[in-house]
Amino acid sequence: MVSLPSIQIHQQYAQIGIETDRGQLEIRQPRPDFEIQTKPAKLETTYRKGDQVIDQSASWEALGKGTIFQFTERVADESKSIAMEGIGRRVDEGNRLAAIQNGGNPISEIAFESAFRDFKMNYEGPFYTTSVKLTYTPNRPEVHFEPGDVNITAKVNPPEINYSPGKVNIYMLQKNAVEIVPPQIDARL
Structure with missing residues (x-):
């Protein structure tokens, strides 16, 4: 068999090289700047003591150590009642002397009773458990507030x-x- 000469074709494709560096995107968000101004609230309070009044004049009057006006008024009132009692006693004694028919010795009895009679004048006033009066008036605090x-x-x-x-x-x-290799031709032929 006879061999036919053949042409050899070698093809080499082009190759492209690609190098890439990616782009860099950097985003930074700084925090906001705050400026804070504060005005503090003010609270001012002023406390004043309350007023306390102790009225013990009724107690002093009950002990007989009240004012001179109270004392003289009480003595005048007692003098009237003692005078009225004396008038009543004189009427009773006169009635006893007039009742001779009852017998006895009314003159000596009346003299004996008069010798030991107590003539006490009550110049003291009445005493009660509420003779001392306390009065307390509180004072409100003064409050001044300014909001902040x-x-x-x-x-x-x-x-x-x-x-x-x-x-x-x-x-x-x-x-x-592209490489083309021609066949070898035998020139001897």
């Missing part, structure tokens, strides 16, 4: 954006090529 205040100012800081663009490097990794 808070003033907040916020300054928003803009975001900080940094962008570094990426790179693309394209290069020829392998060139294309």
Whole structure:
């Protein structure tokens, strides 16, 4: 069999190399700046002591040590009642003397009773458990209040954006090529 000469064709494809660096995006958001001003509340209170009044004049009067006006009024009242009692006693004694028919010795009896009679004048007033009077008047506290205040100012800081663009490097990794190898021709033929 006869062999036919053949042409050999070798083809090499082109290859492209690509190197990329990605772009960098950096976003930073600073916190806002706050300015806070406060005015504290004020509370002022003033307390005043209450007024207490102790009235013990009725007790002193009951002990007979009241004012001179109370004493003289009480002596005048007692003198009237003692005078009225004396008039009544004189009437009784006169009636006893007039009743001779009853017998006895009314003159000596009346003299004996008069010798040992107690002529006490009551110049003291009546005493009660409520003779001392207490009165208390509280004083209200004075309260002055001023409300406080808070003033907040916020300054928003803009975001900080940094962008570094990426790179693309394209290069020829392998060139294309076509190689044609002719057959060897035998020139002897």
